[in-house]
Amino acid sequence: MTDTTEICLRLGGTSAEVRAALSRLMAQPRLAGDADFRQRLEIVLAEVLNNIVEHAYPTVPGRIDLQLAACAAGMTCRIADQGLPMPGLEAPLGLSPSLGGANLPEGGFGWFLIRSLCTELQYRRDAEGNELTLIVPWRQ
Amino acid sequence: MNLHAKTLADTLLVEVEEDRIDAACAIQFKDRMRELVAKAEGRVLIDMARVRFLDSSGLGAVVAVMKLLGPERRLELAGLTPAVDKVFRLTRMDSVFRIHPDLPAALREAG
Numbered sequence: 001m002t003d004t005t006e007i008c009l010r011l012g013g014t015s016a017e018v019r020a021a022l023s024r025l026m027a028q029p030r031l032a033g034d035a036d037f038r039q040r041l042e043i044v045l046a047e048v049l050n051n052i053v054e055h056a057y058p059t060v061p062g063r064i065d066l067q068l069a070a071c072a073a074g075m076t077c078r079i080a081d082q083g084l085p086m087p088g089l090e091a092p093l094g095l096s097p098s099l100g101g102a103n104l105p106e107g108g109f110g111w112f113l114i115r116s117l118c119t120e121l122q123y124r125r126d127a128e129g130n131e132l133t134l135i136v137p138w139r140q
Numbered sequence: 141m142n143l144h145a146k147t148l149a150d151t152l153l154v155e156v157e158e159d160r161i162d163a164a165c166a167i168q169f170k171d172r173m174r175e176l177v178a179k180a181e182g183r184v185l186i187d188m189a190r191v192r193f194l195d196s197s198g199l200g201a202v203v204a205v206m207k208l209l210g211p212e213r214r215l216e217l218a219g220l221t222p223a224v225d226k227v228f229r230l231t232r233m234d235s236v237f238r239i240h241p242d243l244p245a246a247l248r249e250a251g
Contacts, residue, residue, distance in 0.1 A: 099235070
C-alpha cells in the first residue's frame, strides 16, 4: 500500500454517531479491497469508539477525532477525545472473559477484541484528553 | 429493530432484518427478543444472514437472550456473515452456541 494520505473524521460521542461514522469510513474508496482487513478494522474501531462513548463521555457526549494513515505494517489509527481518563491511566489488558461456569459473561469482550486484532497499542493522557494509537495489520 | 418471527414445527425462527447488531441497537435487540421468546416454547433459531456487523455489545445481547431462555431451551444461530463469524470465533463464543452454516442446514436438524 503506497497511499499514505490520511483519513480524518470528527464525530460526536454517541452510539448513533459511531455507527454513522463507521459507515462513512468503510465506504471510503481508499479502504476498498481486502475484506478480511476491512472487517478487522471495523471491529477494532467500533470497540474503541463505543468505549469512548460509554466510559469517557458517560454523561455528556463530547467530540471524538479519528485519524487513519497507512503504514508498512497496516493502518495506523489515532483516536482522540476530551473525556474522562482511562482507569489507572492505562488501557485495559483485555483478558479473555472466562466462558466456563454457568454464568456466561455478557460483557468484557470489547478490549479483548481490540487487543486481539491490533498491534502497537499506546494510550496517552495529557491536558488535551485521551489519545489512543494502534495499528490494524494488513494481514493477520 | 426489525425482527421477523415465525414458528416452524418446534422451532421459533427469528430473522434479523437489520444489517448491524451494535451498541446503538443492542438493547432494542434484547428487548424485542425477550418479547418474542416469551410468546413461544422450545428451540429458538436466529437467522443472522442479513447481519453484516456485530460488535461486543451485540454479542453481549445474544448471550443475554440465551441466558433468559434458561437451561431448558436452546438458542441456535444460523448464517453468520464473515465479520460476525470473526467476533464469535475470536471470543470463542462459537463453542458456546450451536451455529449452523445457513438456514436450510439449521432447519433440516430436528429441534
